[in-house]
Amino acid sequence: EVQLVQSGAEVKKPGESLKISCKGSGYSFTSYWIGWVRQMPGKGLEWMGIMYPGDSDTKYSPSFQGQVTMSADKSISSAYLQWSSLKASDTAMYYCARGGQQLVNGDYYFYGMDVWGQGTTVTVSS
Amino acid sequence: DIVMTQSPDSLAVSLGERATVNCKSSQSVLSSSNNKNYLAWFQQKPGQPPKLLIYWASTRESGVPDRFSGSASGTDFTLTISSLQTEDVAVYYCQQYYTNPWTFGQGTKVEIK
Secondary structure (H helix, E strand, O other), X not given: OOEEEEOOOEXXXXXXXXXXXXXXXXXXXXXXXXXXXXXXXXXXXXXXXXXXXXXXXXXXXXXXXXOEEEEEEHHHOEEEEEEOOOOHHHOEEEEEEEEEEEEEOOEEEEEEEEEEOOOEEEEEXX | OOOEEEEOOEEEEOOXXXXXXXXXXXXXXXXXXXXXXXXXXXXXXXOOOOEEEEEOOOEEOOOOOOOEEEEEEOOEEEEEEXXXXXXXXXXXXXXXXXXXXXXEOOOEEEEEO
């Protein structure tokens, strides 16, 4: 079964650092992009960026560029999202999701975010 | 950024009736490489992660009931639930994945009338 399992809920203080994880299984982790999506309390979905664990190629949304860092450890099929200095406004649910691709005539084409983690709740409060 | 605008923000439909959610992109999301619209629809139920329903504007994801369908006309996209069931109560989002950032619509809440 293809799945992404995220790390547990976090409660942090403003200014603290944090790294949350997303572990893939049931597929070739290095062959698919992993994206991150933020959902603030009671709000909609915001795409943060996407990373290719195979070569660490990363594309950040301009809204999140410089605010977070995406990384991966291929050896343990895990992707990470980290903050160096949290703010109260970072309080949200964070989802990782696989970037689904189809091979057509020798080229890969994205078809969307097809497998999602269960989400990690991050609460930042003094 | 490509802005995705959904309408309506919410709708209430009787069981067994048709539900239609609209999504408009501020610019084309049609790829010349494969002649596909890079537009997906997601369903999110309370307390759950989003679930991919439709990709490339009209291709149903494996396992998704065939009462869900997607269509496209230029920069206008539609998700149709042909016969609403109780388990379809959720928020539905469109998303373009044509260009960075992959933007979402604001969501449409579908309820039972």
